[in-house]
Amino acid sequence: MTGAPHRLASLVVGLTCAALGVCVAHGIYLRRASRLEPALSFVRRLDHADLCIAPDDDLRHPGWGRSEHGKIAQPLLVDPRLGAHLVRPPAVRVVR
Amino acid sequence: MRSFGIFVLACRRVALHPLRFGLCGLALLLVSAVAGCVLLFGNALAHTADRVLDAGPSLVVSRVDAGGWAPIAVADADKLRVIPGIARVVPRVWGVLSGPPSVTVIGDPELAAGSNKILLGEGVPQAFLGVPFRLLALDGSVVTLEVAGKLPRSLDLVGYDVLLAPEDVVRRLLLLPEGRATDLAIDSVRPEEDDVLVQEVVTSLDYPVRVGTRSTMRSAYQAQLGQRGGLAALLLLPSLLAVALVVGLVAAGGPEARAEVGKLKLLGFTTFDVVRLFLAETAVVAFVAVGLGLVFAWAAVFVAGGAPVVSLLAGWGPAAPLLRLDGTGATLVLAELSALLLGPVLLAAAVPAIRLGQTDPASLLEGEA
Helix, strand or coil, X not given: CCCHHHHHHHXXXXXXXXXXXXXXXXXXXXXXXXXXXXXXXXXXXXXXXXXXXXXCCCCCCCCCCCHHHXXXXXXXXXXXXXXXXXXXXXXXXXXX | CCHHHHXXXXXXXXXXXXXXXXXXXXXXXXXXXXXXXXXXXXXXXXXXXXXXXXXXXXEEEEEEECCEXXXXXXXXXXXXXXXXCEEEEEEECEEEECCCCCEEEEECCCCCCCCCEEEECCCCCCCCCCCEEEEECCCCCEEEEEEEEECCHHHHHHHCCEEXXXXXXXXXXXXXXXXXXXXXXXXXXXXXXHHHHHHHHHHHCCCCEEEXXXXXXXXXXXXXXXHHHHHHHHHHHHHHHHHHHHHHHHHHCHHHHHHHHHHHHHCCXXXXXXXXXXXXXXXXXXXXXXXXXXXXXXXHHHHCCCHHHXXXXXXXXXXXXXXXXXXXCHHHHHHHHHHHHHHHHHHHHHHHHHHHHHCCHHHHCCCCC
């Protein structure tokens, strides 16, 4: 009975060390494997380097971001869907 | 006393107070998991953004007028191609259609002109293979397209909300006439000349343009990430201090611990042994809690595709993209975070232990009597 707590603790500490070791090994794998290569090829092919995560990734339309996910856009910049003329796509000259 | 003996005794003391140490460990686990998610995600996103920007164009030239952005003449690309230092100029045909569904429409030169077949990112709503996909063009007309395929999830990072279509379809959707492009993407020969090329580009075109460079894009990302990181640090610091305080109170143990230390000293424990014992019991709990928290953070960012963190930090909701992020520097972040979390916690445990260890055993046992 007296040995049980420390054996359990040793097991838990050992498992935690093993899990951290797996993380480090996975980190080394991530550095070696070209996980990003498909995305980089896509960027090279289309000459588009916009991350879907960033709201101001598109310098042509600052603050536009990914419009359907407007809530991640910067709050101080005007959302184009609200009628701001600056961020309409270039060919819009429609007068109704 | 031998270190192993101290460890055994510390484990026994932890097992005797499961609630106290369990809650303490839970607090540490939560703080380390949240801090780990935020810092690992920020670090990974910064490195990923760098690599994506390096793969993209060096400069992007957009025509501007008093009303905002205007289409640029494709023929003007030739004026830029003759500038020394410019390797390639590509007119891009693309734009954003507001919804529903809202999509970023990109003209793909590899898709056959005259076809209505498109490729969609996973995040474009209401799109199913084989089912006609209707989009409103900017003039209000309905364009019916056929979904030929979906972009693989490995492209979520850059293609999650993207619609790839033949250029003529994109022109129809965006009312972009033939001979006009959205902007011009430029690849320079040497990245260090980009800033000089900006001036060359501006003087080569006889209308106002805005030229974005990789470095401005990088600055934009860094500013945004710095903002997020700063907010996270603001939250992390008080949480860490609070946890250290809790650990200090737990380690102090109250009158019961005073009596225990008194008895241990009567049994021959030195001050050093007492400090080691208190540190060992805190270290066992803290190491496991911080370790598990960081493992959870790692799994959330790098194994689960970052989706839980993206949902949490960027507000994407359940339909977050699966991001394959660059792991450069992540191990270092783990090490830094471990030191940042364990350092104050062990210090908080050591201070009361040193105080108790230096106290006279008789006064420690006064309450007992």
